Amino acid sequence: MAIDEQDRYFPEELIGYHNDESKMPYYCYLFELKPNFQYDVKPQNIVLAVHKMLNRDLGEFGFDLNADRGKMIVNVNLVGKLTLTPSEVALCQQFQVKLFNLLLKRNLDKLHEEDAHSRGDGSAVFNYLLIPALGSRHDLSIDWRCISSVLYQKNAAFADHSKCSSAVHTKNGLVCHCMIENSLVFTPHNGFLYCVNGTLDGVRGDTYFTPKDKESVTYKAYYKEKHDISLEYEQENLLCGKHIFTVHNNLRRCQTQNKKEPSYSSCELPPEICLIMMSPISISTIYSFTFLPSLMHRIESLAVASNLKSIPLGGTTNVEIQAIKVLEALTTKECQEELHLESLETLGDSFLKYAATQQLFKTHQSRDEGLLSLKRERVICNASLCKLGCDRKIPGFIRTEPFDLKTWAIPGVPCGFSVLKEEQMSTSGKVYTGRRRQIKSKTVADVVEALIGAFLSAAGEVAALSFMVWLGIEVNFEIVPYTKTFVINPGMHVNIGYIESLMGYKFQDASLLVEALTHGSYMRPEIPTCYQFLGDAVLDYLITVHLYHNYPGLSPGLLTDLRSASVNNDCYALSAIKAGLHNQVLHLLPDLHRHVAETVDKAEDLRLVETFGWESEANLPKVLGDVIESLAGAIYVDSGHDKETVFQCMKPLLDPLVTPETLRIHPKRELIQLCQQENYTMRKTQISRHADDGLAHASVAVEACGVVHEETRSAKNRKLAERLACKAVLKTLKEILTADS
Template identity: 60%
Template sequence: MVLEAITTKKCQETFHLESLETLGDSFLKYAASQQLFKSYENSHEGLLSIKKEKIISNAALCKLGCDHELPGFIRTEPFDPKRWIIPGDSCQSYVLNEELLSNENKIYIIGSKKVKSKTVADVVEALIGAFLSTGGESAGLLFLNWIGIEVDFEYMPNERPFQVHAEKLVNVRHLESLLNYKFRDPSLLVEALTHGSYMLPEIPRCYQRLEFLGDAVLDYLITMHLYNKYPGLSPGFLTDMRSASVNNDCYAQASVKHELHKHILHASHDLHKQIITTVESFEKLSSGSTFGWESESSFPKVLGDIMESLGGAILVDSGFNKEVVFQSIRPLLEPLVTPETMKFHPAKELNEYCQKEHFEMKKPVVSRINGLHSVTIEVEAYGAVFKNTATASDKKTAKKVACKEVLKSLKEKQGR
C-alpha cells in the first residue's frame, strides 16, 4: 500500500497513487474541518476556510513532506534494471553519501532528482489514504499527527447561541421524517436552513458554518463509500466517480427533488426567482439521477449548500457520528453513482477525446455580457471546424454545455 502511495503515474506501472490520494484528500479535509469547527466556535465560515486552506494546501503539504524527507522516496520514473542498485552489494563502483534521516536512522544517497511540489503534496495525501485504508481512522490520525497536522476526533459539546422555537420557523416534524433523524437540538435545523438574507435577532447566524462542516463530512463519507464498495477500480476512476458525486449540482438537484427548497428561510427576491426557474428547469430533466453532469442550467448555490449544512447539523447533533449522517443523507442522494452509470464531465471527456484522436482543441474564448457568461469551444477535426458557444449565469456551466455540444457533433461525425 505504501509502494502504491509513493508511485506516480509516470512510472507506467499498473498501479499509482491517485486512488489513495483521493481517499487521503477527503479524510484530511474532514479531519481539518471538524477540528477547526470545534476549536473556533465563534468564527464565521470565511475565516474557517482560510485556516483550513493553510493546513491542506499543496504548499503546506509539500513543506511537511519535505520536512520529513519524503521526496527521496517518491517514484517518478519507470524502473530501469540497469540503474538499479542491489541492496548490500559492495562490488559496484559508485559512491554513496550518508545522510541522517532522523535521530537514529540513516539513508544512503547516490544522486539527486527533481520532484514537483504538487507531487510531494499528492504523495502526502496518498500516504494518509494508505494508512486510513489499512489501519482505519486511528491510523490515519496517527500519520497526520506524525507529519505535523495536529487533529483529533474527540467529541466536544458545542455551545449553542440559539434560543429559538424551531417549530415556529421550520416544519421540524416533516424535515425529521424526510431526514429519518430526530434532532435533540432543533435549533440546528433552523441554522442549517437560514440564508444570509434572513437574519433575525433570535437567529444570530446563517447556515454557512454548518455548510463548511457538512461539505467536508459528505465528501469524506461518499469517497469512503465508493472506495470500499468498488475495490480494484483502475487508478483515477475513483477520482472521476467522486467528482461526479460530490459537487454542488448533485446536491442542488437532490434538494429540489426532495423539495428542501421550500424550507429555506430567506428574504431575497432575486433568490426566490432563481429557485423558481431552477425548479421548472429540473422538472424538464428526463434523468432521475442526482449525480453526473446532465443539467444544462446552473443552480443557485444555496440549493447545494443546504444539503451540506443539513449534513453538518446532523453531525453536530449526533455527537459527530458520521455513520448517522450517511444513513440520513444518503437516501436523498440516491441513486449514487456506480461504475456502470458513471458519466465523465464533458470538458474532461472532450479533452481526452481530442488527445486520443489527435484533434486540435483551441483555447476556450470567454466573455461576459449583461451578467451572463459565454464560452466558445472550438475543435479542428476531420478537415473541418466544430464550434459551439453556450451562455449561462456562470462560466463553468457555459463551458460544460459548449463542450457537451462539440463532443456530440464530433461523435456524430465519427459515426457516419
C-alpha cells in the same frame, strides 16, 4: 512549480561495500516465476541473496509482471540463510554482471571485465546476488553448474569432456556437444546473440530448406550467398537457436500481448559460426533473467517504501500497513504502471478536508463560514502540504519516472548516475541517496494526500490522524460540546416533523435545523451559518469512503470520477428539489426566490431520478446544494459526530448514488481522455464575461486531423459554460468518429 532539486532514496538492504576477506552470510529470497500463458520456454526460479533482511512483509508476497504474452506471476518467499565464501561470491557476481551485460547492453567489449568488487575502490554499490536455483522452496539448491558458465572461455578444453560421444567445431575450437547444446553464443558475421537449446538431428550443412519467398537451397549454399561464409564442416548437425530475449519494462501498464513472437522463433545455426560466450546455461535461465531488472526495481521500490511505513507515529501502536500500499501512494501516473496514487490521493484528500474542517469547526464554533473556509484552505492547500512533506523528507521517496532499463544499475557495478551516500532517516534505519531530480510542488502535495489515504485505508482513522500529526498538521477527533449563543423556537421557523421524516432522524436539538436552513440574507445575525462548511467536508468524506469500500479494485482514476459525479452542487441541488427542501430555506432575497422557482418549474425536464449532475444544462442555485451539506453538518453535531448516522440519514436524499455502471464522466475530463486516445490537440479554454449580458462565455477548441472544431457556450457561471462547450465539442467529435468507423 518545481521545488529545489531533491535526493532520490535507495534501500539500505540492497546496497553494500566491498568485502573480499571472509565468508559472508546472506538472507535468501526465492523468486518463483509462474506464467499464466502458454510458451515453450519455462522460467527458472531465482534466488535473491542480500546481506540484510528485507522488511517483514516482503518475506512472503506476490505481484504480477506484464510479459508480451500475458502476466508473469511472481511469488517471493524468504527461504533461509546461506553462507558463501569470497570466491563463491565473486563467481556469482561475475555471472550476473556478464549475463546482464549481454541481455541489456549487447556490449561484447565489457564481457571480460571483472566485477566491480574486485576493484576494491570502497564505494557503495548495489550489492546483492541473483542466483539460478534448482527445485522448489522445500528442496532448494543453488545451480552452481549454471553459474560456472561464466568461466567457460577460461577453461573450455575438450579434454575436460572426454566422456562425450561427439565433438563439433566452433569459433572457440573443438568442443563437445554437451557444452554447446545449452549455451549462449555470439555469431560474429551478424553481431547477434543466440540461446542454443539443442541439436537438430539430421539437419546439416548439406540439407535442403526453403528460405522465405525463395527456392529450396542447402544451408551451405545459403550461407555462402547470404553471408559469404564457406561452411567447412557441412556434415555436422546444426544447432537449434533462438535470438536472445529482449528485456522490457515489465512494470509498464497495458503491455501489448502477442500470440506470436517472431523475433524469438527458432533458427538453425552451423556450430562453426558460433562463439560460445557462456556454457552450460539453459534458455530457461536466460529467459528468467530478462524479468529480473523489472522485478528488482519493484523490490527496490518496496524496500524504500518500507522505510516510510516504519516511521514512528507517536503513541500509535499496532499500525499494520503493507509496503505495497505505501508504494501505491508514492507512485505517480508518470511511472506508467498499473499501480499509482490517484485513488489513495482522492481518499486522503477527502479525509484531510474532513479532519481539518471538524478541527476548525469545534475550535471556532460561531465563526463565519467564509472565514473558516480561508483557515481551512491554509491548512490543506498544496503549498502547505508540500512544505510539510519536504520537512519530513518525503520527496526522496516519490517515484516520478517510468522504470528505465538504460539507467538500471547492474548489481555489483558502480552506479553510472551518481555516488551513493548514506543518510540516516529515523531511529529505524537509513537509506542511500543519489541522482538528484526536480519534483513539482503539487506532486509532493498529492503524495502527502495519498499517504494519508494509505494509512486510512490500511489502518483506520486513528493511524491516518497520527500520520497527519507526524507531518505537522494539528488535528484530533476529541468531541467538544457545541455551545449555542442564541435562544430560538425552531418550530416557528421550519417544519421539523417533515424534515425529520425525510431523513429518518429525530433531532435532540431541533434548533440545529434552523441554523442549517438559514441563508445569510435572513437578517438574524445571532444565528450562525457555518453548517454548510462542516457538512460539505463530512458528506464528501462519507461518500468517498462509501465508493472506495463498496467498489474495491477500482482502476486508479475511476474513484476520482465517481467522487466528482457524486459530490457536486448540481447533484445536491437536484436532490434538494426532489425532496422538497427548497421550500424550507429561510432567506429574504427576491432574486433567489425567483431563481429557485424557475429551477423547480424545470425539474421535470431535468429527469431527476436519472441525473447525477453533469447532464443538467441549467444553472442550479448554489443555495439548494448548500441545504444538503448543511443538514449533514447539523446531524453530525446533533449525533455527537456519529458519521454512520449522518450517512444513513443523508443517503435516502441522495439516492440513487452513482455507481461505476451509471457513471457519466464530466464532459471536460471525457474530452481530455478522447483527445489523448485519438492524439487530438486540445487548445486552452478561453473564458470571458460580457458586460452587456453578465454571462460567462467559454470557448473550447480541439484540433483533430488538421481541422479545428470549436464551440462557444454561455451560462451564468464559468464552470457551467465550460461544461456545455466541452459537451458540444464532444458531440461533434463523436459524430466524426462514428462516421469514419
